[in-house]
Amino acid sequence: MTPDIIIHNGKLMTFDPDRPAAQALAITNGMLTAVGSDAEIRALAGDTTRMIDAKGGTVLPGLIDSHVHLFGGSVELDSLSLYGVEGLEAMAEAILPHAADNPGDNLVFCVMADYGILGTGRTLTRHDLDTILPDRPLAMFAPDHHTVWANTAALEAAGLLQGGEVDAGSEIVMGDDGLANGELLEPGAYGPILAMTRHAGREMMGLTTGKDPVPAPTPAQREMDKDVIARGLAHCAEQGITGLHLMDGNVYQLELLNELEAEGRLPCRCMVPFHFKGTDPIDRIAAEGVPMRDRYQGDKVWCGHMKMFIDGVVESGTALMLRPYPGDLGKDGNMGDEVFTQEHFVAAAQEADRHGLQIAVHAIGDAGVRRTIDAYAAAQAANGTRDSRHRIEHLEVMHTDDIPRLADLGIVASIQPGHAPRGHIFPPGAVGQYLHADQIAGAYAWQDIRNIGARVVFSTDWPVIPLDVMPNIKAAIAPLDLGPDWRDQTQSLHDTLASYTRDNAWVEFNEDRKGQIKVGMMADIAVMSHDLNALPPAEITQAQAQVTICDGKVTFERG
Incomplete structure (x- = not known):
């Protein structure tokens, strides 16, 4: 069958261990149908084949941002x-x-x-x-x-x-x-x-309540919401992004995304969570979460995980810590704010796990991370070990004793490099002033987490930081030097890109369908302006997406 699209003259990073590099690929009916040399793939072209010259730039599996707030981020663009x-x-x-x-x-x-x-x-x-x-x-x-x-x-x-x-x-x-x-x-x-x-x-209800807007939006409001999300999705495609893991969710967002897909206005695949609050009864998981998961199981829009918050953030003194904060944040013995009682949190984790839901928990402080690890351990003890791929989002401050537990329990570390004080985006001295000196050893410990064998996935948490992929990659591969108290956690380019592509496909249980440039995979592709391996790490932001393809269709092309 004649390919619809051929991309040639590229430096393909395939993340396929059997063929890690190539020059060209062919796309037919939304699937990757050939990968090889320019000569091999160009010979497949027919009269109707669209030829895309990568001009020596890196060609990647479509980038997946595995922690975003799509509706809120879309609104904040304006x-x-x-x-x-x-x-x-x-x-x-x-x-x-x-x-x-x-x-x-x-x-x-x-x-x-x-x-x-x-x-x-x-x-x-x-x-x-x-x-x-x-x-x-x-x-x-x-x-x-x-x-x-x-x-x-x-x-x-x-x-x-x-x-x-x-x-x-x-x-x-x-x-x-x-x-x-x-x-x-x-x-x-x-x-x-x-x-x-x-x-x-309405853009935040998937976060603030996890339920649908009340009163229900009018038809005009619904169209306004859908249009702003469509603009946000186009912004995602402009970055080379073909997949998103939303970290706030309700049925309303799923309905809007399904409508956008039906209208041909969905350039990115979207996984939307069931959001469970600390004030929710446990039976809400079976009554609402499981039906929501079972109802939405499309290739481009689906519900696959349950999101919870265990704590807040360091800067406001609401992240849960193992001992009081230093300075004014720690007055009156402040150790952060408890979003869940631990008993209720463990019960929620056990119930979600029992129903086969993947769990993603916002946990930033060392006590919040420990409580989350403990809850996942309790779920395993109650329900048995399975391939759950439960996630901890952020884990910015960990006790060093807890780092090996991530690998022991198969917990995925979901990290946003640009959040770190070394990430060039926030003031470099901002977080350190809120930590005790000995807590720094377990803060933003990216490479230490990799070294113990835990899986690491990367994302932005848009709109907390911009969705732009390359500044976030720079934060990982060319971080600031914060001095001798902060261990070097610099990431390799290969690991960073894998955490943005192959591993983000894996964490959503789609490793057999995407995340690699390999025959039989979905045709989700990003063509970059530069050979990323040839750029000095500090100059990686010179690169940008030139062409984005999702489901075999060009969703963005730089003029």
Whole structure:
């Protein structure tokens, strides 16, 4: 059969151990049908075959970002970003023109506001924001999406100025005057603020509640949501991405993605989770999670895992630690915020595992990671050992004694290199100030985790950091030197690219169908502008995707 597409003159990184390199490939009916030399593959071309010249660039299996928040990231593409902004004056210079340009917004909402936006040791309050916009609701998201800061008008409009009841692990921080000081920690606290945004918080409901919007979106709202997700998916394809693992989910997102697929507007395969909250009863897993998994099992849209949070983040003092934080974060013995009781968390892990659900847990602090490992061990003890491929997301700070347990229990380390202080994206000194000196040995221990034999997969956590693949790869292969206290965890280019392709296909149980350039695999391919192996690590960001192919169709082509 005549190929639909031939890619030639490339430096193929196939991740096929039987043929690790080649020059060309052929695609027919959405599948890889030949891999070999230019001469071999070009000889297969027919009159209708599209020829794509890779021009000596690396050709990879389609990149898979295994930890994203698609709906929220898509919305934030059009939001005011405060990345790199420092100080109230600079904030005002960015915010006031945006507010003037959007007079119809119920809430002036900004993203990527750094925890240290006012300088070290200074926490942003409603009073600070009131000096910028005193008479109109204003709020801003931290990059990690675990904290929102709001001015007085926003707190009043959301009904939060007097405080209120929140979920475990969330907090409306109160001031000395008995009113909310403007800092809202975790979704249970900031949900009412998101409800005031353009999409009324629907973009975050797969994270904040794990349930569908109430009231149900109108047809116009549904189309607006679908269009913004379509723009986000096109942005993914522009990076060479052909697959996404969403880390927030509800049936609503699955429905929108299925509709986009039916309309021919789905350029990436999407795995969507069932989101289980610390306040949910255990029977919700069987009543809602299992049917959700069983109902959605397509090649391009499917439900394959259950997502949970065990803790928050280091910068806000909500990540669970084995002992109190140093400095002000540790006052009153603060060791982080418990999202689940451990008994409830273990019961949830056992129940999900019993039903064959893969589990992905956000765990950042050393105690949070240990609790997650303990829960996975308890699930194995209760249900027996199986090929579960349970994941821990982030594991930014680990006790060194726990690192070998990842391999012993078959736990997958799901890591975002760009999150690290060595990753060129966030201030290099930001996290270290919140850790005790001896905790640094187990912080962002990428290579140590590989060395003990655990599986490692890479992702961005978009929109916590940009979706752009190459800066995240640079964070892994050319990290900053943070000094003698921080062990060298530099990744090889091969391991990094494998963790973005082959291994991300493996962790979604699709290793027999994608993640390698091999005959019989799905035709998901990224053609890069450069030979990645020839670029110095620090210059890897010179490369970008030139052509992206998903399911045998060109989904992006750089002009």
